[in-house]
Amino acid sequence: MTRLHTPICDLFEIDVPIFQAGMARYTTPELVAAVSNAGGLGIIGGLGRTPDELRSEIRQVRELTSRPFGVNHVVCQIDQAAVQMTLAQRVPVLSLAWGRAADLTYQAHEAGIKVVHMVGTPEEAGQVASDGADAIVAQGTEGGGHVGMMSTLPLVPQVVDIVGGVPVLAAGGIADGRGLAAVLMLGAQGALIGTRFLATPEARGKGHSKDVILNALGSQTVASRFYDDVMGKVWPGAIVRAVNHPLLEEWADRVQEWALAADQLRPSLEAALDAGDFVLAGESAGLVHDIVPAGELVSRILHQAEDLLATSSD
Ligand SMILES: Cc1cc2nc3c(=O)[nH]c(=O)nc-3n(C[C@H](O)[C@H](O)[C@H](O)COP(=O)(O)O)c2cc1C
Secondary structure (H helix, E strand, C coil), X not given: CCCCCCHHHHHHCCCCCEEECCCHXXXXXXXXXXXXXXXXXXXXXXXXXXXXXXXXXHHHHHHXXXXXXXXXXXXXXXXXXXXXXXXXXXXXXXXXXXXXXXXXXXXXXXXXXXXXXXXXXXXXXXXXXXXXXXXXXXXXXXXXXXXXXXXXXXXXXXXXXXXXXXCEEEECCCCCHHHHHHHHHCCCCEEEECHHHHXXXXXXXXXXXXXXXXXXXXXXXXXXXXXXXXHCCCCCCCEEEEECCHHHHHHCCCCCHHHHCHHHHHHHHHHHHHHCCCCECCHHHHHCCCCCCHHHHHHHHHHHHHHHHHHHHC
16 A cells, blocks of 8 residues: 555545546546546546536446546536436546535435535635535646636645645646645645646547647746636636637737627637647646656656655655
8 A cells, every 4th residue: 555545545445645637528538547547536527528428438437447436517517417417327426616516515425426526715615615525626726727816835735724624635736746745745635636637648639739738838828717708608716727829828918808809719719729729738737748648647646756755754
C-alpha cells in the first residue's frame, strides 16, 4: 500500500488519492477506466452528453474496469434525465460542481452512491458540507475550464478548516507529484486533476489541441467570461480558463461587446474549438511536456509525491 493512502482512499475504495476530473466530452471510457485501473478514480464527463450517450459511456467503463469510477454533472447546467439515469445506474460516485444540490445528494445516498462536490470558495464548501457531500473538491482559479477567483494555495486550507472533517481534494494547478505533495501539506487528502489528463492518448482531443497544451506555458493561459458570453451560457460565478488565442487577444479590451457580438463571434469560436486551436486548459499546461498513458501518469505522479515526502521526512 502506498504511504499516500489517505482516509479518502478507504471512503471511495481506491488505492491512490488521485481523481481524474470529469471533463465534459473530453473524457473517454478508456481514460476513465485507465485511471481507475491504476488505483485512482476516473470520472466520466456528463456535461453535454444525452442520457443515451452517457448510458453507453457508463456501460463501456464497466466493461473496461471493475474498479470504482464516477460520473460528473454540472448543477447549473443540469440535465434531469441524464442525472436520473446516472442514479438509476447506481454508479459508485456522483461528482457535482457549480451549484448546491442537497436533494440530489440525498437521492444519491439513497441509491448507495457517494457524492464528491467541487467548490471555489470557503462559503460554498460550508454549504455543500451541510448538504451532505462525502468529499469536497476545492478548485482554484489556476485550473482549466470553468473556475472561480480564489487560488488553490489559500483556498484549500480555508476549505479544510471550514468543513468540519469532511475530506477535501485539491484541484487547480496540480500536474505532477510536487503538486500532489504540496496539497497534502495543505490538509487535502488527495488531488483532482484535469489539464494533465488531457495530454494522454486516452483523452478526447480535437485537432492539435494536445500539442497546444504541450507547447503552452502557464503564463499563456487566460481566464475570462469570453467563452460563456459568446456561447450564450449562464454560469454564475465562473470564468473560463483557456490557452491564449488570437480571438481572445483581438477582443480582450471589448468586454462589453462579447455578449452583444455573440452571434457574430460564435462560428469563429466553434471552428477554433473544432480545430483544436482554442483549448480550455489550466496554468499547469506549463508542466505538461509529454503525452503519457493515463495509468502510467497516475503512478508517475504518485511515486514522485512519495519520494518527495519520504525525503522531507528523513
Ligand atoms: C477541458 C476541461 C473541461 C472541464 N469540464 C468540466 C466539467 O464538465 N465539469 C466539471 O465539474 N469540471 C470540469 N472541468 C474542471 C475540472 O473539474 C478541474 O476542476 C480542473 O481541471 C482542475 O484544474 P487543472 O486543470 O489545473 O487540473 C474541466 C476542465 C477542463 C480543463
